[in-house]
Amino acid sequence: MPFKRTTLASVLLVAIGSTNAYADQQVLIGLAAPLTGPSARIGKDLENGAQLAIDAANARHPKIAGEAITYKLIAEDDQSDPRTAVSVAQRLVDAGVVGHWNTGTSIPAARVYNEAGIAQVAPVATGHAYAQQGFDTSFRIMGHDDDGGQVAGHYALQTLKAHRIAVIDDRTAFGQGLADQFIKSVEADGSKVIAREYVDDKTADFSAVLTSIRAKNPDLIFFGGVDAQAAPLARRMKQLGIKATLMGAGGFVSQTFLTLAQKEGEGVTALEPGLAIDQMPGGRAFAKAYQDRFKAPIELHAPFAYDGVGVLIAALEKADSTDPERYLPVLRASAFQGVTGTISFDTEGNLKNPTFTVYQVKENKWQPVSVAGGKP
Template sequence: MQIKLKLTVAAAIAAMAGLASAQDVVRIGHVAPMSGQQASYGKDNDNGVRMAIEDLNSQNVTIGGKKVRFEIQTEDDAADPKQGTAAAQKLCDAKVNGVVGHLNSGTTIPASKVYNDCGIPHITGAATNPNLTKPGYKTTYRIIANDNALGAGLAFYAADGLKLKKVAIIDDRTAYGQGVAEVFKKTAQSKGMQVVDEQFTNDKATDFMAILTAVKAKNPDAIFYGGMHPQAAPMLRQMEQLGMTNVKYFGGDGICTQEIIQLVQGAKTLNNVVCAEGGASLAKMPGGEAWKKRYDAKYPGQFQVYSPYTYDATMVLVDAMKRANSADPKVYTPKLAETNYKGVTANIQFEPNGELKNPAMTLYVYRDGKKVPLN
């Protein structure tokens, strides 16, 4: 009787193992700052990937004739380049099937070489420095407009839309901050604007009084800040303290968040902000508003900027796997170049260098404590 029971248990275990092997696991890596000042971005990006994986698992996807189950492996790069390459190497060693990330250009650019060397494709929906795609890695893709579009768009609006003449430029010395500031500067100067001052800070600073006092003495019409919202918010508060309430404040997608509304703590200078995001506004995205309703129901109060893009990035990776009939990066990576995917954010196709074809860009302002698209 005991022997028979053991045999029955063994048979059940064997049957379960058979079921498990019949369903392949495909792991999508995700990297972003999950800790530190930029953790709200990281969490938002992570939510986007998780939503995509839940949707895929509900669709009973088959790849190469086998039913697959998708899993996420999230790594924290803390917006630090060294931690970013370590996270990338960890995902390579774990042999994930593809990667969504990173958030920051300063982490994505060095990580892209790691992914190239180990042959795993990655798609960023957030890193915007144009240098990311310059090495020509066949594993690197971006599904959002780069800084050439963002910095130039803001400069055109400053010169042509608002007829501003004098601007001061501050950046946080990161790859993202310097990159977008440089594009803004060159475009503004080409439009006849005068750059009256240039100052530098870092992506951990919170006290900008000395910098702003120096800038105020040059009497600019506007400040352009190349950096992220954890620095932009206290800078805006300190501008109000210094009486700089008529100075326009420009920035890229790094400051163009929901969280900045809370962080400025009621400073009126928020009304002077003009920021740019790659991509259409949610209302103009093909599936933006319906997707956002689902997101808010699942992750109330957590939306920032990039989660629709990390959602689409996950879907684009899996779309290439389906078309290749394989989740093996060596097999499906070439299919990414042929992508023609109708996503939440856009109809996604790539240039030969991995950049998004025909990227949209949207300018935003803040009115009555709400982020409002200008175009």
């Protein structure tokens, strides 16, 4: 029988359906991520994690519908830009592969994949809106910002004992959405935010917003944004003599932040979806395999990319088909044991029982200090 191109997807990883036969019986798993620009190191980290999963699957000499197949990873650069992401998504649908990294790219691209009938499993995108579009093709394997913002807000008030909280966000779907949820959590606990400021995702000089915030004497500044901007923000806070704790979530806990922030990063607090690598069920073995293969430590999200590929491949093979009508229900009912933990989905396609870890920079290292969520 002719072998059809796979129809799967992921906010990072996906493969898409076609009626064209492959003479070499390859199943394409695509990765669309920021492979250039300021977040390229994260895109490469995701690509590396995905490639390890592809290699592990091929080492088993897999078969689908009785035929030997080989999985192949196809990587595309969406530049972490929503408009580019839509173009990339459509191009990859036509070519047979799709996927993305952050919320801002995942939300508009999801419509393209849904119209094509392609499953989109997001290893990273945390904006709740991604899974609230009503698409039964959208999934995620990381906790979303409604939960993350609640955990962060509670930690800021109850553990850090913050009383005067200022908020800055980068106006992206991720940064603004996260900041909104953090504020909701703070206000639900009976506190108020004393200042709300905005930048954009290209801002390099935070002097204006920090000068305005400094006048209000905050004891904590929450930033909705990513590591490349959080580091210069931390440095500028020190230069201006602002002694408030800097707090963020999702995208802070990277090697790059430590390199850019250096001593100015000491004491920064961040919430990251998932467990610390050493606490993940397969984390230590994965970290060693990653280091052995790529001669570098994990940057941030490689284990989630690995599991994104893994849950897609598991659904394909359990369904014994590359037909989305057959493997999509299997994916939806997944109970996949991954490196990051058990992956199963709720009715929206969100990860069930997500875990969140709070980190602090101590002696220029990210140290996990608290865990919330997960199964009792």
